[in-house]
Amino acid sequence: MRVKVKYLRHRSIWAIICLAAGLLLIAASSELPEHYWQQPSASSTKQHHDWSDLEKDLRPEACAQCHDSQFQAWKHSFHAHAYSEGLIGQFPGMGNHSRGNNCLVCHAPLKEQQYQSDDDMLESLKIKIRQPEGVNAEADLEAATVPLRHTGVSCAVCHVRGLERFGPPRMGSKQTGHIQTDVHGGFTANKGFEQSQFCASCHQFAQSNAINGKPLENTVKEWQESSFAAKGVTCQVCHMPHRRHEFKGIHHPAMVRKGLEINVKKSHGVAQIVIHSVGVGHAFPTYVTPKVVVTAIARDRNNIKVKQWQWEIIREVRYRAGAWEEARDTRIMPDERRLYRADQAPTTTTTVQFQVRVIPDAFYRGVYESLLAGTPSEKAETLLKTALKRTHSSEFNLFDDVVKLH
Template sequence: MNQLMRQIFLATGLLVAGVALAAFGIDPGLPDTYWDQPQATQGKAPHDWSALESNLRPEACAQCHSEQFDVWKNSLHAHAYSPGMVGQFPAMGAQEGNNCLACHAPLAEQQYSDDADMNQSLGLKLTHPEGFNHQADIDSKALPLRHTGVSCAVCHVRGWQRFGPPPKKTGATGHQDTPAHGGFTATRTFEQSQFCASCHQFPQSMAINRKPLENTLTEWKQSEFSKKGVTCQKCHMPDRRHEFRGIHDPDMVRKGLTFKLATRKNTAVFTMTSSWIGHAFPTYVTPKIVILASAMDADGKELRHWQWEIVREVGYDDGWKEMRDTRLMPGESRDYIAGPLPEKTSLVRYQVTVIPDYFYKGVYQSLLADKMTETARIHITHAMDRADKDDYVLLEKTMPFSGLHEHAAH
């Protein structure tokens, strides 16, 4: 802890008594305009603030909030100003690009002013793929704020005011008088699933087969997790850590599922249960999960195989249509049955592969097949490489099988 922080913490300690009195105050919630699009600008920072307090960049927040920064910087929120998105902008122009930034970099200070501004930003992104300095060096070359994606200020700062959850120690709501950045407003809204909705839930009016393309909050509301008070934050920000791990993280996905492999008569039965996922698995139309079962003989030679896919597939054919939806809802179990197994089967293997960016890969492929600017092509090629590297084997399970040998011996 440096000298400045020590002073701040001492001062905060003295204030705790006062804050505790306010603990039973009324929760102010967030201003109604908090998630408006387009956003209002922050305006001018109060004149008596230090340069550090008047800096919206995540590296600036990191000087005093390194714990949050060090975790956030590895999340996809930190990388939301992505090559796969910006590579589509030259064909769209700045105005339409700003519609995408509404979720990927939504502050007024992150919007494009015009096409020239956009083109300059796309050029900078080629030479500086990372939007911020990972060591939190605030003197490093400052790229435009939009390059920091869904960064600290997107969720925490409006009109220079900081908003955050009630402090763990006091649980107090309302204005908290702390020495840095004029204190902050504490509200339980930060602890509620609704907080994530503006970017992770589409309106019902945009539904395809009654389900919007992003339906995460609704899926959660219909699950047992909402009844038990297990919010998005409880799973994606455990103990308030800014992890935001999802389908791209094998350990997170393994944690959400339970697997069982057994035999039933002359079949193998692989059961997958969504045991700790607060929405559909997967929640979007973009990932695909492939389950492959193989029956093998004693020499390991494959005799037969079976394949299933877990995916919500939509397509455009004179309006949007849903082709299939084989996703697992929260708590749901499903059997994937391989059978009848061939006579010489002595081993059965199940392999589960996750393709997190399945849908986007298709988009990138069709874009690359068309005419596009050189800048766009480089960005989309980066995105394609990144998406390919994201595929992983979630699980491989092998089971000896003897049932049919006895039968064959007769």
């Protein structure tokens, strides 16, 4: 991915100024309220009698009446689909709603989205959760019939606490703190929205849960150790370009291509592929759930396959005897150049074809298959089958090219 140099320069100057001013400045102006991510709640004991029904409404479709561009981008994102079949299909087997709520802390975290009882949880599984275009296909308030819980990581999850709207400073402005406007009592502008730490409560686990030194989710730390952190290129710069609420990731071929430069060539008579991580701000891939497979196929002059090589880019973990263990970690780190060689090709080889295939949900495929092999309830079975199907349809070819040897 290319980052505009002008923008970078501006950002790094700010980083230096902030450092010089010391931590006090950062604490005073750029941090979210202390409990922002602890048991977030969008209700308040305070009533807003002067608000219209629309202003009180927390559904994304309500926000969309005035913030349509954010809604149009968000509705296609995985945040809008976080209350997914694959998630809730696991709940009947877990038995009780409080264990379900432990998962909702990231997938649908508002107090208003939590299960109140086991019945509440089981009822919730009966409601159809996904339309072809997403949970909330249109910004149509009347058609928006699913409960707030089903909208997953919705607008209010990131922006509303106790009926106060929080957001970044207005574009081009440095003003922070409460800003009065005519609608929903104004909003609180906070620089925390522009920082990578904003994403940490759901995309970074504590070091105390490390497996082989690294937590299962380690995205923010990987970013901090990369050159992108030093350059001020935050999660938002790549995942919310120009504040667009796209949140594209490993499921989007164009996004993955932007992050990598892939080249094949013949070097000293050997065909090779180089994958250079130029625009991924963390390990590629950052999670333990995707798998990327690099294949090389040698063919002779009759186009018959004479040899095949395969390499996997993955952080593979296993749950064994009550504990997680890491089997291997072959992921590509930011700025790293990874070389794979089609060594010892038979002398009859004329061409070597290189392919890179991305399987974004490889780990979950195994999870769903093993749950389905047990005795899931009828409801769970339907949900898990849908989820399993999606792990197949999300696979894609990232790269395909041929090197001529002779």
